[in-house]
Amino acid sequence: xxxxxxxxxxxxxxxxxxxxxxxxxxxxxxxxxxxxxxxxxxxxxxxxxxxxxxxxxxxxxxxxxxxxxxxxxxxxxxxxxxxxxxxxxxxxxxxxxxxxxxxxxxxxxxxxxxxxxxxxxxxxxxxxxxxxxxxxxxxxxxxxxxxxxxxxxxxxxxxxxxxxxxxxxxxxxxxxxxxxxxxxxxxxxxxxxxxxxxxxxxxxxxxxxxxxxxxxxxxxxxxxxxxxxxxxxxxxxxxxxxxxxxxxxxxxxxxxxxxxxxxxxxxxxxxxxxxxxxxxxxxxxxxxxxxxxxxxxxxxxxxxxxxxxxxxxxxxxxxxxxxxxxxxxxxxxxxxxxxxxxxxxxxxxxxxxxxxxxxxxxxxxxxxxxxxxxxxxxxxxxxxxxxxxxxxxxxxxxxxxxxxxxxxxxxxxxxxxxxxxxxxxxxxxxxxxxxxxxxxxxxxxxxxxxxxxxxxxxxxxxxxxxxxxxxxxxxxxxxxxxxxxxxxxxxxxxx
Numbered sequence: 001x002x003x004x005x006x007x008x009x010x011x012x013x014x015x016x017x018x019x020x021x022x023x024x025x026x027x028x029x030x031x032x033x034x035x036x037x038x039x040x041x042x043x044x045x046x047x048x049x050x051x052x053x054x055x056x057x058x059x060x061x062x063x064x065x066x067x068x069x070x071x072x073x074x075x076x077x078x079x080x081x082x083x084x085x086x087x088x089x090x091x092x093x094x095x096x097x098x099x100x101x102x103x104x105x106x107x108x109x110x111x112x113x114x115x116x117x118x119x120x121x122x123x124x125x126x127x128x129x130x131x132x133x134x135x136x137x138x139x140x141x142x143x144x145x146x147x148x149x150x151x152x153x154x155x156x157x158x159x160x161x162x163x164x165x166x167x168x169x170x171x172x173x174x175x176x177x178x179x180x181x182x183x184x185x186x187x188x189x190x191x192x193x194x195x196x197x198x199x200x201x202x203x204x205x206x207x208x209x210x211x212x213x214x215x216x217x218x219x220x221x222x223x224x225x226x227x228x229x230x231x232x233x234x235x236x237x238x239x240x241x242x243x244x245x246x247x248x249x250x251x252x253x254x255x256x257x258x259x260x261x262x263x264x265x266x267x268x269x270x271x272x273x274x275x276x277x278x279x280x281x282x283x284x285x286x287x288x289x290x291x292x293x294x295x296x297x298x299x300x301x302x303x304x305x306x307x308x309x310x311x312x313x314x315x316x317x318x319x320x321x322x323x324x325x326x327x328x329x330x331x332x333x334x335x336x337x338x339x340x341x342x343x344x345x346x347x348x349x350x351x352x353x354x355x356x357x358x359x360x361x362x363x364x365x366x367x368x369x370x371x372x373x374x375x376x377x378x379x380x381x382x383x384x385x386x387x388x389x390x391x392x393x394x395x396x397x398x399x400x401x402x403x404x405x406x407x408x409x410x411x412x413x414x415x416x417x418x419x420x421x422x423x424x425x426x427x428x429x430x431x432x433x434x435x436x437x438x439x440x441x442x443x444x445x446x447x448x449x450x451x452x453x454x455x456x457x458x459x460x461x462x463x464x465x466x467x468x469x470x471x472x473x474x475x476x477x478x479x480x481x482x483x484x485x486x487x488x489x490x491x492x493x494x495x
Contacts, residue, residue: 032416054191194279205418214430261286
């Protein structure tokens with residue numbers, strides 16, 4: 001179970017029915033499967049069915065696998081080709097949403113993405129003629145569908161990509177496959193921050209703050225969702241930098257310009273494909289257009305965060321929200337300013353990248369990140385990620401003391417997270433200089449630990465002593481078989 005711990009945590013008894021597994025490098029991102037089920041055998045059947053469906057549909061829809069059905073079809077020209085139902089569905093959905101959003105979604109947006117990547121490699125922005133050529137290409141009709149014959153005819157040679165729909169479509173079909181394979185009370189399938197919740201169980205979902213840079217930062221909102229899909233798009237994880245300026249990977253196909261007026265858009269909808277399409281479209285349309293579009297669709301709610309920090313919600317959004325338990329409430333009483341307490345203007349960011357295993361059925365390893373004082377006394381568990389509690393003793397250093405385990409109680413650590421698509425294996429967690437009771441520690445020397453244990457892999461432990469005072473510092477940590485890179489960044493908190 002992925003437990004992004006604020007002060008450490010074990011799943012509460014109320015969530016004991018969830019059986020959770022996590023994987024890296026699935027569709028180029030991370031995958032989390034949660035099943036509310038009576039037995040491990042049923043969970044295993046549901047998991048196998050979901051993974052098999054993800055793999056099957058990736059072979060159909062992938063824009064990166066040269067042998068996918070989609071890429072084979074892209075190599076045809078001017079002739080009707082009978083395609084699978086799944087490819088036909090996604091091409092048809094893209095056409096429907098292209099019309100519904102007045103061109104804010106278009107499979108030929110790949111033309112713009114490629115143009116900006118080429119320009120970024122030369123450290124320049126595209127010129128006016130390049131932008132015009134791109135928009136001219138996008139305005140062309142790219143394919144023709146015949147529903148009776150189930151054929152698709154390629155009409156031009158524009159590069160196309162199905163990302164706005166493919167991931168959400170696969171999330172939905174993976175959930176269907178799992179529900180057929182076992183008797184489940186509920187499930188959550190979360191691929192890179194786009195997720196679907198099914199069954200009788202409600203799921204707590206944290207919406208990532210686009211301005212946050214750590215797994216355990218406070219969310220924008222917390223939702224309680226049942227039988228719905230949630231998707232988030234934003235410009236804060238992927239893009240290009242040109243002459244010191246960041247340009248989003250989300251582009252307006254109508255202008256060939258990256259967009260940044262909306263930095264995060266979250267959509268709750270009955271179907272995953274609709275949530276995924278809308279989340280991208282609402283980053284392109286104006287906020288006014290976005291709210292009108294959401295209001296025109298049944299059972300659709302949205303949350304937008306604009307570039308200037310304005311928060312815009314659809315009328316029914318607040319009804320989905322649950323209260324956020326703030327870490328600021330952890331402290332028993334305000335702490336008086338003193339030279340004997342951690343400088344509250346500072347924070348520690350622990351960055352690490354898990355080693356990439358090119359097998360999408362390879363489970364994410366168990367990870368613990370924690371801090372000890374100079375007397376080797378455990379101060380704070382920052383993160384604890386695991387899947388089956390019985391294997392926690394494999395975290396030899398973290399689990400060596402009862403106090404370490406007791407620090408993993410009482411936090412909300414089992415909720416799912418909706419965010420812009422993350423790269424696989426790259427994570428950051430923060431320590432605010434407080435102990436498990438929410439009280440600032442004293443400045444001085446502490447040791448930061450990163451412990452990783454992988455099933456059928458190796459066991460690794462990184463430890464680094466750090467002097468925490470008023471001076472910022474950055475420390476690169478040695479890589480190993482399970483951690484491709486790691487660093488500590490003791491810095492001023494962002495305002």
